[in-house]
Amino acid sequence: MLSRAAAAAGEVVKGGRGTGMTHAWLFTGPPGSGREEAARAFAASLMCPDGGCGHCDQCHQVLIGSHPDLEAVRPQGLSYSVKQTRELILRAAGAPTQGRWRVILFEDADRATESAANALLKAIEEPPPRTVWLLCAPAPDDLMITIRSRCRVVNLTNPGTEAVAHVLATRDNVPWETATFAARAAQGHVSRARALALDEDVRRRREAVLSIPRSLTGVGECVFAAERLVKTAEEEAAAATALLNESETSDLRKLYGEGSTGKGLNRGLVRGGAGALKELEDRQKSRATRIKRDSLDSALLELVSFYRDVLAMQFGAGVELANDDIRFDLDQLARASTPEETVRRIDAIMQCRERLGANVNPQIAVEAMMLALRP
Ligand SMILES: [Zn+2]
Numbered sequence: 080m081l082s083r084a085a086a087a088a089g090e091v092v093k094g095g096r097g098t099g100m101t102h103a104w105l106f107t108g109p110p111g112s113g114r115e116e117a118a119r120a121f122a123a124s125l126m127c128p129d130g131g132c133g134h135c136d137q138c139h140q141v142l143i144g145s146h147p148d149l150e151a152v153r154p155q156g157l158s159y160s161v162k163q164t165r166e167l168i169l170r171a172a173g174a175p176t177q178g179r180w181r182v183i184l185f186e187d188a189d190r191a192t193e194s195a196a197n198a199l200l201k202a203i204e205e206p207p208p209r210t211v212w213l214l215c216a217p218a219p220d221d222l223m224i225t226i227r228s229r230c231r232v233v234n235l236t237n238p239g240t241e242a243v244a245h246v247l248a249t250r251d252n253v254p255w256e257t258a259t260f261a262a263r264a265a266q267g268h269v270s271r272a273r274a275l276a277l278d279e280d281v282r283r284r285r286e287a288v289l290s291i292p293r294s295l296t297g298v299g300e301c302v303f304a305a306e307r308l309v310k311t312a313e314e315e316a317a318a319a320t321a322l323l324n325e326s327e328t329s330d331l332r333k334l335y336g337e338g339s340t341g342k343g344l345n346r347g348l349v350r351g352g353a354g355a356l357k358e359l360e361d362r363q364k365s366r367a368t369r370i371k372r373d374s375l376d377s378a379l380l381e382l383v384s385f386y387r388d389v390l391a392m393q394f395g396a397g398v399e400l401a402n403d404d405i406r407f408d409l410d411q412l413a414r415a416s417t418p419e420e421t422v423r424r425i426d427a428i429m430q431c432r433e434r435l436g437a438n439v440n441p442q443i444a445v446e447a448m449m450l451a452l453r454p
Contacts, residue, residue: 101231102206105188105214105222108235111268115186117235118213122149122182125211137178148175151184154191156365157372164195168202171210181210188214189221196223203229237267240399247276266384266401271377284311288381289405292412292452301449308378309441316371324363331359375441376432382452383428389413390421416454427451 104121106114123141124131126148132138140146150170155163167183175181191199203212203226212230219227219234243262246269247253253261253276264285265272274281291304335352384401391398392413402409413421431448435441 100211102210103203103212103214103226103230105216105219105227105230105232106235107216107218107221107232109217109237109267111265111271112235112237113269114215114235115184117233118184118215119151121233122146122184122213125180125182126178146177148177148180149182149184151186153186154369155362157190157369159187159191159195161192161194161198164191164198168198171202171212172207175209179209181207183210183212185212185214187216188226189216196226200226200229238269239267243267243269243272247272251277253277260404263399263403264401284315284378285381287311288378289385289402289408291382291449292385293408295449295453297453298450301453302446305442305446305449308445309375312371312375312378312441315374316367319370320363320367327359327363328356331356371441372435375435375445379428379432379435379448383425385409386421386425386428389416390418390425393418393421412454424452 104118106118106121108114108117119141120131123133123138126137126141126146127135128137129135133142137146141149144151150167152163152167167185171181171183173181185199188199200223206212214222214226214230216222219232222230240259240262243265244255244258247258247261248255251273257276261272261276264275275285288308291308294304295301331352335355388400388402388409389412391400392409393416400406400409427448431444434444434447
C-alpha cells in the first residue's frame with residue numbers, strides 16, 4: 080500500500096519533470112495508514128537521482144531525516160502557531176543545497192490554527208520555483224478548501240488485518256498468532272499493531288481499558304474508572320515527554336552559556352536565555368497536553384471498538400471482531416443489552432471525545448461518559 084502510493088507519486092514526478100511540477104501535495108488517510116511514511120517516501124523519490132531507489136545516499140538521508148533539503152515539521156504544541164508557520168515559510172523559500180527540490184513535510188496539517196493556515200495558503204499560492212510542500216492530514220476535509228484545492232491529493236486507506244500481520248511476522252519476526260492478534264486489535268493501524276505485538280505495557284494498558292465496561296457496576300466504580308483512565312493518560316504523557324524535555328532543556332542551557340565560569344558571560348544573553356527557557360517550558364507543557372489528550376483519545380477509541388464488537392454480535396453480523404480475544408465479555412454484554420443501548424453507549428463515548436476536543440476538564444468529561452456506559 081505504502082510503496083504503491085510512493086511509486087504512483089514517483090511516476091508523476093518522472094512524467095512531470097521540469098514541466099509544471101505540483102508544488103503542494105496532500106497525503107490523507109486515517110491514523111496508522113502511513114501518510115507520513117508515504118510522504119517521506121515521496122520526498123525520497125524527489126531527491127533520488129533514480130526516482131526513489133531506497134538504497135542510495137539521498138534516499139537514506141531522507142528516510143532517516145538528515146537530508147539538508149528536507150524539513151519535516153510537526154506542531155510544537157497543540158497546534159501550529161502562526162509564528163512557527165511564518166518562520167517555516169521563510170526557510171522554505173531558500174534554494175535547495177543539493178538536488179532540484181527543497182521539500183517541506185508538514186505533518187498534522189489539520190492542526191494549523193486559522194492564522195497559521197492563512198499564512199500557509201499564501202506560501203502555497205505563490206510557491207518558490209524549487210519548493211515542494213507535502214502536507215499530511217487525516218482527511219481532505221480537515222483543511223480549508225482554499226488550501227485543499229491547491230493541493231494534489233494522495234489518499235491512503237488502512238491495510239487489512241492479513242497485510243498488517245504479514246508485515247509484523249516478516250519484518251519484526253513476531254510469531255504468527257501474536258501478529259494476527261495485534262493486527263486485528265489495531266484495526267489496520269500499523270504502528271499501533273507493532274506496539275501491541277512488541278510491547279507488553281501496551282498490551283496491558285489495552286487489557287485495562289477493555290476491562291472497564293464490566294467494571295462499571297455502580298456510581299463509585301464509574302468515578303474510579305474515570306480517574307484511572309485519566310491518570311493512565313497522564314502517566315503515559317509524562318513518560319513520553321520526560322526524556323525529550325530533559326535533553327531540550329540542557330541543550331538550551333548550554334546554548335546560553337550556563338555552566339561556564341561567568342567570565343566574559345554576556346548579561347544580555349543570559350537574560351535572553353531566561354526568556355527562551357520560559358518559551359521552551361511553555362512549548363513542552365502544551366506538548367505534554369497534546370500527548371495526554373492523544374493517549375486518552377486512543378483509549379476511548381478502544382472502548383468504541385469494544386461496543387462496536389458488541390453491536391456486531393447483537394446483529395449477528397459475521398464481521399471480524401477487533402477484540403476477538405475477549406469474546407466471552409462481548410458475548411455476555413451482547414446478550415444482556417439491546418442494540419439501542421449499545422448505540423447509545425457508542426454515542427456517549429463519541430460525545431466525550433468531542434468535549435475533550437473542546438477543552439472540557441478530562442475528569443468531568445470522562446466521568447459523565449462512564450456513567451452513561453453503566454448498565
Ligand atoms: Zn535513491
